[in-house]
Amino acid sequence: MRRVFLLHYIVNITMVKKGRVKRRKRAVRVRRARARKAGHTGIDENFEHFIEELGVHHKHIAEKHHATRDWWYGTFGVVGPLLGASIGMICVAIVAFILSMVYAVTGTPFISLLSAFLNINLPVFLLVFLVLNYLKHIYLSHERLYYIVKPIKVAFGIAVAFWLLAWVMQFAGMQAGSIQLMSASLAIMGSLTNIFFGFLVLGYIVALVKRERDLYGKRAF
């Protein structure tokens, strides 16, 4: 008899507790619905909106970029990359000029070194832009070559970025008298080939996965 009573008691307590939890959850739901109706959203919902809006902006920018790119290559054809590279080189020359002006005002040796570096390496920049633009032209005009050429372009671009970074670090090291920065810069310069091939392999892996997905759809994964 006692056991039955105890069992009933436990069941009742559990039911009451469950009821309370249910009521609480319902109250929270109602409160949230009211807040939403009044326009007061929680931080999680705001963050969702933020991500959603970022996605919309990204899509819009990508569409515009593709339209401009198509117009550029459609209008100028094979000359397009050459023209793009020339414009890129002019931009670098302008940056170098602005830096030299800044140096004239501030007198910072770092800025002078950077400006001189950009000026001396203008032909190198032209060559880099030419290679990058023609590689892009190849994979845009021959769809079959997309997965072969794009990783080369990306790896080359990253290697060039590291080369630039290494020089900037070198100049910063010279300015600050930091041996660590200069030795790090030398280490990066010494491993540029490794960086290129490393990113090339990584690029081919990504391209392979992307190609599989493009061919067989998302169901393959």
Add this chain to the structure above:
Amino acid sequence: MARGRSEQHIRRLYRSGNDKILGGVCGGLGEYFGLDPVLIRLAWILFSLVYGSGVLAYIIAWIIIPRNPNHKWK
């Protein structure tokens, strides 16, 4: 009841869906303070020149400030 009334009287800061370029933060601030959003955008550009702090502040405001429920959001 009284709490509900007091809640109704609070002027809420929202992001604007009608006057927006990125997230509608400057537009929302303009609506809230009754100022031209262009002035707020100019102030934001100046603020951004200080080590890019304006950019960070804008992103935080974009996340924290809710959308205006009375505006259209695409």
